[in-house]
Amino acid sequence: MTQPAATTIDRWSGGTCPFDAGWRKVMMWWFIITDGLLFAGFLGAYGYARILALRWPDQSTVFSLPYIAAMTFVLITSSATMASAVEAAKEGKRRLALRFIVLTAIGGAVFLGMQAYEWWHLIEEGARLNTNPWGDASFSAYFFLLTGFHGSHVLTGVSILITTAIRTAKGWSTADGVEMAGLYxxxxxLVWVFIFTLFYLL
Amino acid sequence: MRGYWITWFVLLVFTVVMLWADTASIPRLAFVVFMIAAMLTKASMIGANFMHLRFERASLVLTVIVGLLVTAVILYILIVPDAARIHEMVVEGGQR
Known part of the structure; x- marks a missing residue:
């Protein structure tokens, strides 16, 4: 005898998952929402500071935009390799998943290296948290804080990826575990898409 | 897996077009509108395809959209009126 499909209301009232997703995925999404709001607030403050600034530098004279585009390329590519890793893990192809996870971690490490070089270059030119040679002081403050906060997320992500790679190599990780690392x-x-557009291009 | 690499390619095309727009002489308003539209399109593609939101139940998708996007938009709507008249406020206050 077939059972009628449960509606969302049934799922809530029965204490079962209304999202049709495991607790790990739901908790990861909760984290993403709250952390995303933190970045949204940060970018809102940046917009406010930019309107308040009397002289905001022309970004194309401060940054090498092709270099920033290369950083974006690395991050987007690492996202595609991560998505491929999740799919391989779901299909039970452990070795393929491991290969893609390692590639993603390498992409993350390359991005961090490029960001470190960009920071070093700007610091050499006189950029500090409270001053810079190009215009309003808040320009460099927001540059270091926004990219630094994002960079700390990338560093965390690389650590998670290395852990996931080790667990996958040893056969300890599940497809769910790889998917959680992928979501992060x-x-x-995703956050870089906003920083790239709002800070570097606009 | 092929779908992810198609998404990757489209994201790259968007990035290149955005860089081109940055060097082209486009009126400022059109430039800003284009950049924000391209940014939101890229973000939607990452969310839908890489983060699999398009395969998730509507309740989860709506929770993410309302929780993140709508809250962020409300935040900006609350900030914009003050931000837009900040210089006026500075003059009224007599100091920065």
């Missing part, structure tokens, strides 16, 4: 990594990529 895509979130890091």
């Amino acid at each position: 990594w895509h979130f890091v990529d």
Whole structure:
């Protein structure tokens, strides 16, 4: 005898999952929402400071935009390799999943290296948290804080990826575990899309 | 897996077009509108395809959209009126 499909209301009232997702995925999404709001507030404050600034520098004279585009390329590519890792893990192809996870971690490490070089270059040119040679002081403050906060997320992501790679190599990780690492990594990529557009291009 | 690489390619095309727009002489308003539209399209593609939101139950998708996007938009709507008249406020206050 077939059972009628449960509606969302049935699921709530029965204490079962209304989202049709495991607790780990739901908790990861909760984290992404709250962390995303933190970045949203940060970018809102940046917009406010930019309107308040009397002289905001022309970004194309401060940054090498092709270099920033290369950083974006690395991050987007690492997101595609991570998505491929999740799919391979779901299909039970452990070795393929491991290969893609390692590639993603390498992409993250390359991004961090490029960001470190960008920071070093700007610091050499006189950029500090409270001053810079190009215009309003808040320009460099927001540059270091926004990219630094994002970079700390990338560093965390690389650590998670290395842990996931080790667990996958040893056969300890589940497809769910790889998917959670993937969700976090895509979130890091997602935030960069906003920083790249709002801070570097607009 | 092929779908992810198609998404990757489209994201790259968007990035290149955005860089091109940055060097082209486009009126400021059109430039800002284009950049924000391209940014939101890229973000939607990452959310839908890489983060699998398009395969999730509507209740989860709506929770994410309302929780993140709508709250952020409300935040900006609350900030914009003050931000837009900040210089006026500075003059009224007599100091920065």
